[in-house]
Amino acid sequence: MIWNEAKECMSRDEIEALQSARLVKQVNRVYHNVEYYRKKMQAAGLEPGDIKGIEDLDKLPYTTYQDLRDTYPFGLAAAPRSELVRVHASSGTTGKPKIAVYTRRDIDIWAECVARCLSMAGITKDDIIQVGYGYGLFTGGLGAHYGAEYLGAMVLPMSTGNTQKLIDMMIDCDVTSIACTPSYLLHVAEDLEKAGLIDKIKLKSAICGAEPWTDEMRDQMEARLHIKAYDIYGLTEMMGPGVACDCEYHKGLHIWEDHFLPEIIDPATQKQLPKGSDGELVITNLTKEGMPLIRYRTKDLTSIEYDTCECGRTMARIQRFRGRSDDMLIIRGVNVFPSQVEAALLTVEGTTPHYMLVVDRVDNTDTLEVQVEVAENFFTDEIKSLEKLSKTVHDKLKMAIGLNAKVKLVEPNGLEHFDGKSKHVTDKRKLYQ
Amino acid sequence: MFVKQISVFLENTEGRLDEVLKILAQGGIDILSASLADTTEFGVLRLLAKEPDKAKQILQDAGFAARIDEVIAVVVPDAVGSLAKVVGVIHAAGINISYIYGLSIDGEGAPIAIKTNDNAKAEAIINAAGVKTLGMEDLQ
Numbered sequence: 001m002i003w004n005e006a007k008e009c010m011s012r013d014e015i016e017a018l019q020s021a022r023l024v025k026q027v028n029r030v031y032h033n034v035e036y037y038r039k040k041m042q043a044a045g046l047e048p049g050d051i052k053g054i055e056d057l058d059k060l061p062y063t064t065y066q067d068l069r070d071t072y073p074f075g076l077a078a079a080p081r082s083e084l085v086r087v088h089a090s091s092g093t094t095g096k097p098k099i100a101v102y103t104r105r106d107i108d109i110w111a112e113c114v115a116r117c118l119s120m121a122g123i124t125k126d127d128i129i130q131v132g133y134g135y136g137l138f139t140g141g142l143g144a145h146y147g148a149e150y151l152g153a154m155v156l157p158m159s160t161g162n163t164q165k166l167i168d169m170m171i172d173c174d175v176t177s178i179a180c181t182p183s184y185l186l187h188v189a190e191d192l193e194k195a196g197l198i199d200k201i202k203l204k205s206a207i208c209g210a211e212p213w214t215d216e217m218r219d220q221m222e223a224r225l226h227i228k229a230y231d232i233y234g235l236t237e238m239m240g241p242g243v244a245c246d247c248e249y250h251k252g253l254h255i256w257e258d259h260f261l262p263e264i265i266d267p268a269t270q271k272q273l274p275k276g277s278d279g280e281l282v283i284t285n286l287t288k289e290g291m292p293l294i295r296y297r298t299k300d301l302t303s304i305e306y307d308t309c310e311c312g313r314t315m316a317r318i319q320r321f322r323g324r325s326d327d328m329l330i331i332r333g334v335n336v337f338p339s340q341v342e343a344a345l346l347t348v349e350g351t352t353p354h355y356m357l358v359v360d361r362v363d364n365t366d367t368l369e370v371q372v373e374v375a376e377n378f379f380t381d382e383i384k385s386l387e388k389l390s391k392t393v394h395d396k397l398k399m400a401i402g403l404n405a406k407v408k409l410v411e412p413n414g415l416e417h418f419d420g421k422s423k424h425v426t427d428k429r430k431l432y433q
Numbered sequence: 434m435f436v437k438q439i440s441v442f443l444e445n446t447e448g449r450l451d452e453v454l455k456i457l458a459q460g461g462i463d464i465l466s467a468s469l470a471d472t473t474e475f476g477v478l479r480l481l482a483k484e485p486d487k488a489k490q491i492l493q494d495a496g497f498a499a500r501i502d503e504v505i506a507v508v509v510p511d512a513v514g515s516l517a518k519v520v521g522v523i524h525a526a527g528i529n530i531s532y533i534y535g536l537s538i539d540g541e542g543a544p545i546a547i548k549t550n551d552n553a554k555a556e557a558i559i560n561a562a563g564v565k566t567l568g569m570e571d572l573q
Contacts, residue, residue, distance in 0.1 A: 407472055412442075
């Protein structure tokens with residue numbers, strides 16, 4: 001079912017006309033309301049009048065993660081404080097989080113975007129949906145929740161952490177749909193199988209996101225739970241989940257182009273690439289008021305298809321992600337940069353900065369092993385000092401990245417040493433094909 | 434009068450111990466005694482050898498984390514309660530024992546290696562209790 005046919009099925013000309021009008025308006029808004037953007041545009045010799053439509057998009061400077069850091073917390077807010085109604089923040093990063101602020105209208109548009117996604121997954125007001133994303137600063141819980149309510153479905157705000165209760169209520173309340181991370185859903189499937197309860201559930205669909213997943217995982221969850229599974233995409237910086245979602249034809253993630261203007265750039269030359277090219281996904285908020293981002297570099301590598309989909313929607317489709325143009329990892333839904341690990345290790349006396357992150361997926365749960373070299377000068381003959389070192393590393397990492405990592409002490413020179421920005425990661429999950 | 438102990442950090446992977454011992458053998462090191470303390474993740478191999486400094490250098494050159502520590506080599510008399518007596522006097526002096534292991538060196542009694550947080554004081558107490566300790570020259 002198509003939630004908003006007038007928007008989701010516009011002709012390409014109509015989409016581009018709408019995008020152009022909204023881009024011009026947005027550029028004016030940020031130029032006049034956000035000093036940071038104004039200075040950036042001035043530095044590039046730009047005035048709002050230079051941007052007449054989407055054809056001028058590539059004149060605008062990019063916005064990066066670093067810009068968000070530099071302006072933390074509200075430096076990019078484009079609406080007065082009294083109009084801002086919500087703050088969200090990205091998960092698990094060291095120091096200052098990436099935050100997003102929303103006006104009432106932003107929350108409403110977000111809800112509609114999520115409702116479109118849920119609708120694409122066949123969910124209607126007659127459905128009963130469990131939201132198994134964390135509720136809080138993380139956008140997953142409240143984002144999915146507001147969207148499901150907007151659609152008129154009945155929502156069970158389960159949040160995370162209690163699988164037994166989730167399963168009990170899934171059965172007791174005849175839950176028909178679930179929104180959670182793909183790895184968590186497979187974990188739920190396993191528990192249901194173990195308890196012999198697969199036949200007791202009424203689940204029909206799942207909307208999974210917040211971490212990259214594969215077609216194999218979709219096949220698995222569909223076969224094991226007898227459901228249809230859909231991939232929902234989003235970023236806290238742009239809004240949260242619901243920026244894009246895949247339809248029943250699974251030909252890519254339909255991005256809501258009336259609110260998000262996507263483009264593909266070459267991350268090396270930082271030049272916009274022609275439609276259909278492979279490169280880094282860059283998105284501009286066309287309607288967001290609270291903290292609109294102009295040409296935000298997602299660092300996700302992909303391409304975009306613009307032809308009309310079999311489902312009838314004209315909204316462009318983000319293709320399978322092929323990796324990232326930076327070294328960020330998504331582990332159990334948490335964003336982890338190797339540089340954070342390095343910074344944490346340097347605060348531990350006795351370890352060299354030589355380390356290796358080994359990421360794997362065991363029983364559908366991401367695992368992180370951090371291999372750390374025991375420096376020659378730290379090594380002692382006593383086991384307890386070495387175990388203490390291991391625990392210190394674990395605790396520092398927990399503080400820095402918010403994950404419980406398995407720490408493995410390794411012999412000096414036991415890890416390959418690299419020069420400069422190096423290979424510090426072995427990802428065995430094969431999420432990108 | 435302590436003895437020099439060589440410690441080597443080992444990952445708990447197949448063949449590591451074998452590798453260390455081969456490297457030492459190739460270097461002509463005569464190992465007098467060996468003890469392996471292990472956890473699920475890693476181990477520490479503790480060795481007594483005739484040429485400890487040379488052994489340490491060989492291991493470091495081969496890329497291992499190795500170090501030398503002094504331990505007390507105690508000749509525990511062959512009699513019931515001797516070990517209890519040795520540990521007892523150390524404990525009574527408020528000294529903490531880090532580890533103990535048996536030494537496979539020839540001679541009278543049952544030789545053991547003891548590492549404490551105050552080796553000098555511990556050795557004096559052990560000797561005062563009438564128990565003999567060894568030095569490097571006794572190992573040659």
